[in-house]
Amino acid sequence: MRQRFELSAVRLLLNIFRVGLFENPYLNPIESNQIVGEARNMKIALITGANSGLGYASTQALLKENYYIYMACRSEAKALEAINTFDVELRDKVEYIHCDLSSFDSIRACADHILKNEKQLNAVMLNAGLMATPPSETKEGYEMQIGVNVLGHALLADLLLPLIKTTPDARVISLSSVASNSGRPLQKEMLKLTKEYRPWGSYSNSKLGDVYYAKALAQYFREQDIDALSIAAHPGGTASQLQINTRKMGGVGISGPFWVYVMKFFGMTIHQGALSQLMGVLSNEVKNGDYIGPKGSGSAFKGNAKVIENYSVTEDNLEDFRSLIKNELSLTHL
Numbered sequence: 001m002r003q004r005f006e007l008s009a010v011r012l013l014l015n016i017f018r019v020g021l022f023e024n025p026y027l028n029p030i031e032s033n034q035i036v037g038e039a040r041n042m043k044i045a046l047i048t049g050a051n052s053g054l055g056y057a058s059t060q061a062l063l064k065e066n067y068y069i070y071m072a073c074r075s076e077a078k079a080l081e082a083i084n085t086f087d088v089e090l091r092d093k094v095e096y097i098h099c100d101l102s103s104f105d106s107i108r109a110c111a112d113h114i115l116k117n118e119k120q121l122n123a124v125m126l127n128a129g130l131m132a133t134p135p136s137e138t139k140e141g142y143e144m145q146i147g148v149n150v151l152g153h154a155l156l157a158d159l160l161l162p163l164i165k166t167t168p169d170a171r172v173i174s175l176s177s178v179a180s181n182s183g184r185p186l187q188k189e190m191l192k193l194t195k196e197y198r199p200w201g202s203y204s205n206s207k208l209g210d211v212y213y214a215k216a217l218a219q220y221f222r223e224q225d226i227d228a229l230s231i232a233a234h235p236g237g238t239a240s241q242l243q244i245n246t247r248k249m250g251g252v253g254i255s256g257p258f259w260v261y262v263m264k265f266f267g268m269t270i271h272q273g274a275l276s277q278l279m280g281v282l283s284n285e286v287k288n289g290d291y292i293g294p295k296g297s298g299s300a301f302k303g304n305a306k307v308i309e310n311y312s313v314t315e316d317n318l319e320d321f322r323s324l325i326k327n328e329l330s331l332t333h334l
Helices: 002-019 029-036 053-064 076-083 088-093 104-117 144-164 178-182 199-223 241-248 257-266 275-282 315-329
Strands: 043-048 067-073 094-098 123-126 170-175 228-233 291-296 299-308
Touching: 043 053, 043 144, 053 067, 053 088, 053 123, 053 275, 067 076, 067 088, 076 094, 088 094, 094 104, 104 144, 123 144, 123 275, 144 170, 144 199, 144 315, 170 199, 170 275, 178 199, 199 228, 199 315, 228 275, 275 291, 275 299
Parallel strands: 043 067, 043 123, 067 094, 123 170, 170 228, 228 291
Antiparallel strands: 291 299
C-alpha cells in the first residue's frame, strides 16, 4: 500500500508543477483513480498461500471487491508471477509479503510488517496448507503438516489480533477440508513427528485442527466482546495445485496430476472451491463460529457454499484444544 501512495504523491507533485498550484493536478482522472484508488473505501486483507489455487482465486475475487491484498507466500518469484496475471489496473492493489509458515521467525516478521504499515485489517484468510507430505519437521521441530496448517496459522493470527480487534467486523477465515471428518482432535503427542506418522492421517488431523482453531477463536471473540468473526470453511472437491505439490514433494496416495484430471470432471474449479472462504469474508449473513462448505445433492464434495454443521467438534475437546494451542505457542489471544 505504501508503494501505491508514493506513486500517487509523486504524480501529484509532477502535475502541480505542470499545470500550476491552483489548477487541478489530476489531468487524467481515469489514470489517477487507478493509481490512487478509493483509499477511504478500500479494505485490507492478508491471504496466506495466495499465489496459487484457492488463495489465488480468492485474491482475484477480493481485488475486484476493492480490497488491498497482502499475498503472504514463501516464494517471491511465484507471487510476482501470479500478480502479473492480474488485470493491469489491479496490480497496484496487491503486495507480496514473505511468510514461511514452517518458521516462527518468518511468521513474526510478516506480522510485524503488517502491524507497522496498516491501521486496519479487515480479513485474514488462513489458506495455505500442505497435504499428505512425506515425514518432515518445521524449523521449531513440529510435524510439518500440523506445524504449517495449524500451529503456523494460529501464531500468525494471534500476532495480528491487536489490529484485527480494532477493525470493525473483521473476519478470520480458517481453511479446512472434508478430510477433517476423519481426523482426530489434536493431542500434545500428535504435534511432533513419530514413527507412527501417517501422511493422510496427519493431514486429516490438521484439517480438523483448523476447525477447532476457528471455533476456539470464535469463543475468544465472544468472551472478549470483540467485533470480529472467526469462521471455518472447506472447499469440497476442488482441482488445485495442492495435489500436484503433494506429488512433487513425494507425497503418497491418489494425488498429483491424475487427481487434478479427475477433479476436472467430478470436482470444482478453484474459483468455485474458493466460494466458501469468500462467503466467510463478504457475506453479511454469516455469524461468528460458522462453518461454511459446499452442499449439494446430499454431498459435501460439490455444491453451493452454505453454512453447514460440523459434528466432529465437541465442547470438551474444544477446551482441551484451546488450552493445548495457547500453552504450546504462548498465545496472547485465545
